[in-house]
Amino acid sequence: MQTLLIALGSLILYLIAYHTYGRWLARKIFKLDPDRIPPSIELQDGSDYVPTSKGVVFGHHFTSIAGTGPIVGPTLAVIWGWVPALLWVLFGSIFIGAVHDFGSLYISMRNRGQTVGDISGRVLAPRARILFLSILFLALTIVLAIFGLVIANVFKMFPSSIFPCLIQIPIAVIIGIWLHRKGISLTLPSLIALGIMYLSVHFGDWGPLHAFNAELASWSILSWCILLLVYSYIASVLPVWVLLQPRDYINSLQLLSALGLVVAGLVIAALFGVGSGAEKQALEIVAEPIRLGENAPAGAPMIFPFLFVTIACGAISGFHCLVSSGTSSKQLQSETDAQFVGYGSMLTEGFLAVLVILACVAGIGLGVSSPGGETLFGEAAYHAKYAEWGAAGKGAISAFVEGSANFIKALGLPGQFAVALMGVFVASFAATTLDSACRLQRYVTQELGHATGIKPLQNKHVATIFAVVIAGLIAALPAPGTAWEVANLGKGGLILWPVFGATNQLLGGIAFLVILFWMWRRGLPIWFVAIPALFMLILPATAMIMQVFIGPDAWLTGDKPNYLLATIGIATLALEAWILVEAAKAWPKAKGILEAPPTSEPA
Template structure:
């Protein structure tokens, strides 16, 4: 998408876009290793199935790419192996393996996952990334089907019986229908619009679609089916997540060794903004709520939790290795801007144009962020390290949605140059450019919901990255404003020939 921005706008916009992408992907790489490590700590029965996915993906990749077999047999084989590891992956010696791996520090897991991301990024896409995503998609579809069946079963029969109580708890929405003043929460406007709304709009999707998905399509007409269909499935998943967190939790949740049901179970996770803000609480709410649906139709509790834990960890892993590959592209493109056409002048960043150098640079930066002390962490050690990504986590929502607005900007110019209507894309573009910046400015300078601003709290890394992001966005908008009146109906090649891809001179 950075190169596309350079073509339909100008080279400076390309460079600015790449810098924004670099910061956003650094946050993803630093935080998603922590997400996976947290899932493994909370649900150790998910560890072995996730590890099995890697050699299984390589086998499927070779099977499909080199043997040319049809998809049906590899699909059934992959699903069978995956669900066998979920059911039997925490018994006997496998339980001991999971327990040993669970005991590893967060930082150890982050390092292991970043090394894995390096390997997945430099290998051909068909070797690991593509078949692993294929396995995850099969797993997602079957898991969604099980959740829906469990949801329907719980609606008619109630949840799984509670120990000591023969009655099955009824399925109902236990979250309050309206809560205007949640304790410690920021104002809903504009902060609602910097949540990670992957089923509606997400900047990360523009990176994935342009960086990896587009290169795996059989033909260009498939893009609409794949892209729009994926967003529909994401939206469906988001709906099930909401139901799991607002109703599924009410069927039973263990909190500090005590089994709670109904509103008490929900309040234990969402009583205040701070209680819902912890990473473990976010992940655990969905896993426990969705597992309750599966338990309602007779699936054993351990298997249900393992299945949902594998689902979350697998997709976090997919995000991690895809983000690493995308960051590699971004680093290579940034390094290429230093190429000089004059003979005998070498690029000082030539090493970063190599896929190994670019990937190594990406994971080293992510590791440095991850190893930094987390907010409020006073006694730092390698045993407690690995949570440094939480420093930049407050920026993730805003930068992610800002990327969506900038992607709209690029699409607008693409259509505008071809004389196509742009109002239908320009309206959401303006909205998605204003909301993330507004939310970021509020958090930077004013604070919200009783929390201090980033400047008042002394979170200078977040302040620096936030200000840089705002500055880059403003610069891109200025470039766009200068170009927009003169770009209508002027295709990219014609614009380069006529020298009108640059802003007008103001002197």
């Protein structure tokens, strides 16, 4: 019953937050104006700037910001116990993450759809633009290099998810063209698409499709990375309504309905148990509330500050400012839709993270497979997954898939269907983030081209190819410490992955800084931004300093130095320090002084 109370209590808390704090921000602080012409209409071009209903933009925005972040982060963080992870997700998403996403979306809409990085050059300092864009480029390169690996691994672990994920692409194109040309209501296409996708999950591994899935699952990681990056290029340069919007929208329908099944299964399992007769199991939390001191897991870093960079998406993620100001701000057809998309999507992601936590600390207690082949239950299942830090990292996704599938099986649905559905769930989230990240990297690269005067990078095809090639070269490398063999190629994203957590959260802090300056120049209240900004500038920097300089595993001073990561970490800290110096110099002169308006169209 404790599991059910946490789930329902979290949902109620998020609904209250949306209708109180979110509404206060929208009406009293940002003063969203329904009569203001948004960038999607002012700069409508049929490609990037496309006026779109808030339901479709919500689907695109939610699936893009979520990705596997609110899955991987919480599944790792529960190694410190479920209470710290839950508290950070709940209060982080309401007071930090949702404010960050909403604020980034709002100021972008007030600046002709420019990204937060581009806006920083006018509201903060001219040099801040290149510094900010450089951090954005690094963070997005890591995302592009690693997410192909994530998707390939999901396909290898759960081959039955391959066909259902691939079939989403032609469905999305058909729906996009249908809606764009006919201008019809979303209801019928949505129902048709949702029905086809669930049928693909149910029948997607039957007969010849089983051999099809098995063949693609045998592909090398490198092959999948190349294919997915080529797909990302195509999705990035096509008009947004052809593939990106409809794919994210229909994905959101499937993903949100799958979340509904997880919640329904959780309710049934909590009230009636799972199984029958003497084998009936009660749903209960099988993990410790907190694991510190003598009970601390082997190999795990300190809970502070690493909890706050391990759980990014689900609480606060700097990547979200790119989606808010990179794509969503160019699509909303009314400024008043920004609360629903910006604030509401983050709370939805927070609730997803809560369900992930419950799946990993309660759902897996209903039975998970061990490396030896036997099925483990209760506390034994949790400790098999979370005995030490290295094992938790390798089994993070499987812990969520198996735990959430146990909830769905409580509804009486077949176990094979439940596992396939959750595999599709994870892979689809990762794929939507991959193609959105590629489009965002195109914007960032074009803006860098404008900022530096490099004209070829101002072209969208050149910018996209440049971004994809850089990410592809990194992704093609073997994982650190492994031999140059075909089987190891395609895992190069793991080389830079250790710096992503702190870099991503630092990006959130800098985005807060831009929002803060925008508000300060207009004499608006700033405390609700200033406190999260301080939090998100100090914590990631602390984590990065510890990773570079402190402990036996430190990248620079440890027993086995990693000079590449140390160089990137020190460079990131230097960029942050530089931006803070620019901010300190500009702060006294900024209050009440409006920056120059955006004089040209964004890249």
